[in-house]
Amino acid sequence: MTHSRRSSFVNFVQGLDLCEPQDVTPPGQNEFPIPELPVLNGLRCSFGTCSYLCLTEKRMKSHWSLAKHSCVMQKQSWFSVPVQTFFRGNLLKYFSGLVQPPETELAKCSTAELSTCFLTGAYNIDERLLQHYCTLTSTMITSDSSDTTFWQQTVPQLAHEHDFLMSAILALTSLHLAHLNTDRQREFAIHASSYQDRAMPIFRKVVAAPTSENCNAIVVFHHLLVLYSFAAEQQDDDDLFLISRDDNEVAPRWLHFIRSACVILQDVRHWVEVGPCQTLLLSWEAPLKINKIVKKSIMETLLTLIPPKSSPRFWRQNIVNIYNEASSQLALAFACSTDQFTIWDALRLWPVTISVDFMNLLREEHPCALVLVAHYTVLLQRIDNEWYFRGRANRLLKTIHRKLDPYWYPYIPPVLALDGA
Ligand SMILES: [Zn+2]
Structure with a gap:
């Protein structure tokens, strides 16, 4: 501020009866x-x-x-x-x-100890959950360690300014605790859904008209929502990628969330790219090295799956076109190498690139869509060590096996005998 503009404020403050800064307790x-x-x-x-x-x-x-x-x-x-x-x-x-510190030295506890002192601590539940988020859950969001500061420090700061984001953090943390404490799983799952229920109505309201003030919280919320929907998946196989028949939803929830996260991110990117959430943009847009030889060979393999015109299983031309496009994207995903394969890579490389037509074929459980998803589970195996995703890739593959005619079995990856679930 220029001196002349400042003077009116200075005069105003001098008129107030204030303590000297060093004397403020x-x-x-x-x-x-x-x-x-x-x-x-x-x-x-x-x-x-x-x-x-x-x-x-x-x-x-x-x-x-x-x-x-x-x-x-x-x-x-x-x-x-x-x-x-x-x-x-x-x-x-x-x-x-x-x-x-809540009970013991929280920051230095092992996972098991931490959960115990969390469970017996005498502190307010929200506070304890936030503590757990800062100490543990935030460090287990992505395997990319360069993002840890963002999730551990920036996100809680944002959440203190936006209630819906705070509720989302507490919801995910509750699910994390449910995962860590199998004997009290149900109790934590109930906590989680009540936090999530608190967050969603406010989120729907703010996301309808994002502003420069709330856009960062919205973008972070979307990411947490995807993790939440992974972690909250019931053991029901049909829910993961495929669409349950009773449900009118065109896409599974997490796929819907991640696709809309991309749209929102594009809408508000001029604000986000200069704010505290730049790092999220980077995780979506980090450059990829493409191995052209790998891409070509995978593409060739995928193309051999198309039944010949003479076969009773032959596909109409429009289906072949949709298949070609989606399989070319999938081959590209396989051919990309990143330094550290994160959950966001797993999502940005394929699910967000596939067309609405392909999603419709998936809903119809058309073999062309099922076989590609079966191949995609191989990529998903790479993030199977994340707590919110464990066992999901193989479970999805098993579902596809169940839905596909055995004719296709030689063309898709085998289901692993050892299933964590
Ligand atoms: Zn000291």
Whole structure:
């Protein structure tokens, strides 16, 4: 601001009876958070009564060496807390509402220990879920470790400003806990769906008219929705990719969500590409190296599946055209190599590229669509180690086996005998 524009504000502030910045005391625990201030993802030192707060692990480590805590205790320790600050720069001083780690040192617990202390902790459920999200769930969203900071820090910050995003985080975290605690699966699944039910109506409203303020939260929400719909899949095979007959939906839910995520992302990309969610754009648009030889050989294999005109199984020309297009995309997907194959790669390489005509053939359970999906499950195997996707690829393949005439079996990948489910 220019000096002349600034002066009217300065005059206004000088007329107020305010404390000197250095004399401002942090608000009490019960006053946290101050609604007008952003909530940041912070760390609190857990050494004795030291209540040092900061935002990064690096700073915390240097605090430990400066405060000489290490001389007394062997292991450095701290835990995540939400923090706020009134001032930046020299007067920066964080404060928080959380003074103790939930039960034990949450950040250092093993998965099993963590779940136990989560379950027995005396803290508010939302707070505990968010803690679990920050410590564990956020680090297990993609296998691409460069995205971890985004999911662990940026996303919770955004969620503090957008209730529907916060509910989505808590919903996914509840499903994660259901996955970790098989004996209390049902209980967590119920939590999850109540959070999701809370989020959806607000989300539908905001997504109808995205603004520069909420577009980032919308884009993140869409991504969480896809993971949620994977993780929430019941053991019902028909639900994964194929469309259950009773359902009027043209596409399975996650496919619908991921396709609309792409549309929204394009609509708001001018805002998103300059905001905190750039990294999501990158995960969709990271350049791919295409191995032309692989593409050609896979394409040739897929083309040999087309029954000859003389065969009683022959396909009409329009179906052959749709098949050719989708199989060319699939061959391309197989021929792409990325440094780290993520869930977003698995989705962007094929499901979002296939045509509406192909989706219709899939709904009719036409063999041309089923055999391509069967081949696609080979790509999906690469993300089978993600907790929300485990066992899904083979289950999908089994469903296809059931639906296809045995004539096609030699043309599709074999079902793995060992099925995690
Ligand atoms: Zn300390």
